[in-house]
Amino acid sequence: MNDDPHGKRETGAKKISLSGKRIRLRDWVLADLDEFAYWLQPGHRWQELDAPYYKSTPANDIPGTIARIRTRIETGNLAVPRQNLIIAHAENDRLIGQVSRYWISEETNWLAAGISIYNPELWSQGYGTEALGLWTSYLFEAFPSIVRLDLQTWSGNTGMMRLASKLGFQLEGRFRNARIVDNTYYDALGYGILRAEWQARYPDGFASEG
Numbered sequence: 001m002n003d004d005p006h007g008k009r010e011t012g013a014k015k016i017s018l019s020g021k022r023i024r025l026r027d028w029v030l031a032d033l034d035e036f037a038y039w040l041q042p043g044h045r046w047q048e049l050d051a052p053y054y055k056s057t058p059a060n061d062i063p064g065t066i067a068r069i070r071t072r073i074e075t076g077n078l079a080v081p082r083q084n085l086i087i088a089h090a091e092n093d094r095l096i097g098q099v100s101r102y103w104i105s106e107e108t109n110w111l112a113a114g115i116s117i118y119n120p121e122l123w124s125q126g127y128g129t130e131a132l133g134l135w136t137s138y139l140f141e142a143f144p145s146i147v148r149l150d151l152q153t154w155s156g157n158t159g160m161m162r163l164a165s166k167l168g169f170q171l172e173g174r175f176r177n178a179r180i181v182d183n184t185y186y187d188a189l190g191y192g193i194l195r196a197e198w199q200a201r202y203p204d205g206f207a208s209e210g
Contacts (some may be wrong), residue, residue: 013078016139018084020123020130025085025099025138028073032086032095035098037066046118049157053179081142087117087131097121099135104150111143112150115163133206136167140195148194154179155187164191168201 018025039046040062048054057065072078087097096189097117104110115132117123141147151169153160156179165171173190180186 006034008080009077010080011078012076013080016082016138018085018134020090020134022090022125022127022130023087023096023134024090024093025131026067026088027078027082027136030070030073032073033070035058035095037062040065044118045120046116049159051057051154052181058080060133066155081139085138087127087137089117096127097131099131101135101139109143109146110148110150111139111146112152113139117158118195123159129157129166132163136193136198137202137206140198146195148192149198151191153189153191154181155189156181161189167193168197169193 015027016025017027022190040057042056042059081103084098084100086095087099088094089096096119097115100114102112104112113132113135115128115135117128117131127208136149140146151164153159153164155161155174161171170193171189172192173188175190177185177208178188
């Protein structure tokens with residue numbers, strides 16, 4: 001749960017809930033914390049795909065991470081616009097992942113989105129498509145100054161590559177042999193979509209399929 005160093009925070013800001021057919025994107029609640037702590041523990045499959053070339057959260061740092069989130073929930077101290085939202089299952093409201101955003105260059109309104117679905121049993125079933133679609137629409141609405149949105153991944157994450165293409169993100173950059181995972185080189189990949197392209201693709205707003 002990384003903080004946006006340039007983001008504005010408000011105590012008591014109105015809660016967000018973006019509903020789809022399979023999932024909804026919403027703010028953190030206390031009931032999420034045990035589930036999130038479990039998925040932060042080392043050894044899960046999602047960690048092998050979600051930027052594994054960076055250091056993961058050490059197990060002994062997890063309690064501190066959870067404590068910081070708890071404080072944010074209890075005080076209602078929320079980033080405006082949101083820096084991340086929980087992906088919750090539509091049927092039981094249980095945490096299954098999260099979406100996030102970060103600046104590549106705030107000076108030029110260059111924003112990137114991120115997404116993680118933790119349980120591999122839920123991969124390739126449309127949850128990620130719906131979550132990233134709703135999140136992309138939210139970001140374009142929340143940041144009226146941005147004209148594009150990025151999504152960065154690596155050539156070992158074929159699921160993210162398919163997801164980006166499915167939603168209309170175009171592969172705009174390939175940096176060959178730029179990432180090392182398990183002593184093997186992979187390409188770094190940059191996808192992007194323009195606001196005009198997103199609006200042309202979803203003129204009535206994003207709606208999930210099926």
